[in-house]
Amino acid sequence: MIFTDLEISDIRFPTSRALDGSDAMNPDPDYSAAYVVLRTDAGDGHEGHGFAFTIGRGNDIQAAAIASLRPYLVGRPVAAVLADLGGFWRELVHDSQLRWLGPEKGVMHMAIAAVVNALWDLRAKREDLPLWQLLSRMSPEDLVDLVDFRYLDDALTRDEALRILRAAQPGRAAREEHLLREGFPAYTTSPGWLGYDDDKLRRLCKEAVADGFGQIKLKVGADLADDVRRMTIARQTCGPDFRIAVDANQRWDVPTAITWMRELAPFDPYWIEEPTSPDDVVGHATIARELAPMRVATGEHVANRVLFKQLLQLGAVSYVQIDATRVAGVNENIAILLLAAKFGVPVCPHAGGVGLCELVQHLSMFDYVAVAADMSDRVIEYVDHLHEHFVDPVVIRQGRYVAPTAPGFSATIRPRTRTEYAYPDGPVWAAPDPGAAEAAPRPAQRRPGTEVAP
Numbered sequence: 373m374i375f376t377d378l379e380i381s382d383i384r385f386p387t388s389r390a391l392d393g394s395d396a397m398n399p400d401p402d403y404s405a406a407y408v409v410l411r412t413d414a415g416d417g418h419e420g421h422g423f424a425f426t427i428g429r430g431n432d433i434q435a436a437a438i439a440s441l442r443p444y445l446v447g448r449p450v451a452a453v454l455a456d457l458g459g460f461w462r463e464l465v466h467d468s469q470l471r472w473l474g475p476e477k478g479v480m481h482m483a484i485a486a487v488v489n490a491l492w493d494l495r496a497k498r499e500d501l502p503l504w505q506l507l508s509r510m511s512p513e514d515l516v517d518l519v520d521f522r523y524l525d526d527a528l529t530r531d532e533a534l535r536i537l538r539a540a541q542p543g544r545a546a547r548e549e550h551l552l553r554e555g556f557p558a559y560t561t562s563p564g565w566l567g568y569d570d571d572k573l574r575r576l577c578k579e580a581v582a583d584g585f586g587q588i589k590l591k592v593g594a595d596l597a598d599d600v601r602r603m604t605i606a607r608q609t610c611g612p613d614f615r616i617a618v619d620a621n622q623r624w625d626v627p628t629a630i631t632w633m634r635e636l637a638p639f640d641p642y643w644i645e646e647p648t649s650p651d652d653v654v655g656h657a658t659i660a661r662e663l664a665p666m667r668v669a670t671g672e673h674v675a676n677r678v679l680f681k682q683l684l685q686l687g688a689v690s691y692v693q694i695d696a697t698r699v700a701g702v703n704e705n706i707a708i709l710l711l712a713a714k715f716g717v718p719v720c721p722h723a724g725g726v727g728l729c730e731l732v733q734h735l736s737m738f739d740y741v742a743v744a745a746d747m748s749d750r751v752i753e754y755v756d757h758l759h760e761h762f763v764d765p766v767v768i769r770q771g772r773y774v775a776p777t778a779p780g781f782s783a784t785i786r787p788r789t790r791t792e793y794a795y796p797d798g799p800v801w802a803a804p805d806p807g808a809a810e811a812a813p814r815p816a817q818r819r820p821g822t823e824v825a826p
């Protein structure tokens with residue numbers, strides 16, 4: 373049995389038309405997926421689905437990067453590849469010519485994420501388990517074989533990782549049961565998009581509390597007076613003890629982050645997320661030191677495990693926000709979960725976009741069962757749009773993620789959606805609603821770099 377095809381499609385959702393997802397750096401995202409379907413000749417009907425998440429322009433470049441990996445899979449034996457996903461990950465990441473495009477960051481690394489995650493989806497389907505359970509039942513030895521410890525040993529050795537995983541072995545079954553019964557805590561970012569007016573903010577804050585969430589997040593960083601007004605509304609609506617995190621999406625330099633957040637400190641923000649460039653490890657450490665005891669969080673744009681290592685070594689973050697498709701897929705996220713466990717820092721994943729909630733819930737649940745073995749002070753981000761396009765969408769009940777039970781990685785987008793939202797020729801893009809098009813011109817028709825923050 374061999375891999376017969378690696379099919380790629382460019383799928384884009386016109387989310388910018390309603391300012392869903394708008395923040396201080398990304399005023400008009402069109403949530404998109406450079407989407408992969410792996411096919412085999414096994415005759416069992418199983419396909420592996422995965423994707424890289426982008427926000428519109430450039431999704432074609434992302435798709436082209438994925439296509440460059442096709443020769444690694446098509447024609448290869450299925451069983452051998454799936455049995456050694458650690459070895460296969462190293463092959464992809466250490467391709468000497470493709471590596472030049474990073475190394476281990478950006479478009480090429482995200483392309484590897486799409487393919488690696490599709491392979492995990494296929495393996496989980498073939499083993500008839502949701503991915504979180506498949507990973508949670510693997511031996512510590514097999515799990516560490518998935519991780520590339522090159523560049524990590526000064527902070528985490530293979531032996532230390534083994535000790536962490538072995539220490540979490542007792543109680544695995546009980547924690548699985550607990551997850552299936554109670555789910556995993558979520559917080560919602562839906563009220564806080566920067567493009568929403570005050571009435572919508574107030575209404576969505578009320579809904580978040582009524583829906584059982586224990587935490588929301590507001591976008592900040594474009595205008596201080598606006599932020600003070602919006603934090604006042606959110607604090608009044610949600611109450612004094614409710615957790616309200618804020619997210620600047622990399623808008624500030626280091627001194628601005630410190631002065632701006634001192635102005636917002638009276639509103640008791642639960643954390644400040646992405647205060648500055650995701651590459652500025654020392655800057656995050658400075659911000660964390662100056663603003664202590666305020667907590668700093670980052671990760672959705674942290675390019676790889678090496679940068680996470682440094683953030684942890686310098687004590688620069690109180691929360692590690694892994695993303696399912698930014699680093700090179702499941703394998704690299706296991707490395708990051710292990711690093712976070714070593715440093716005792718909770719992992720609170722980034723989600724939203726398209727399909728990121730569907731994917732990352734599996735990694736947090738695996739973390740709880742088999743790595744950190746702890747759910748306290750941990751939440752998974754939740755954003756309530758585009759889930760209807762998935763075959764196995766996330767389920768939120770009383771502010772918690774319900775543990776998925778369908779086999780796979782919950783990555784599959786419905787075939788009809790893949791046709792309708794195909795860019796640029798699917799019906800949604802080829803004939804956009806005239807009214808909507810007037811309010812927000814098609815991204816392809818707009819000159820890049822002319823956006824104005826709302």
Ligand SMILES: [Mg+2]
Nearest residue numbers: 619645646672
């Ligand atoms: Mg964020």
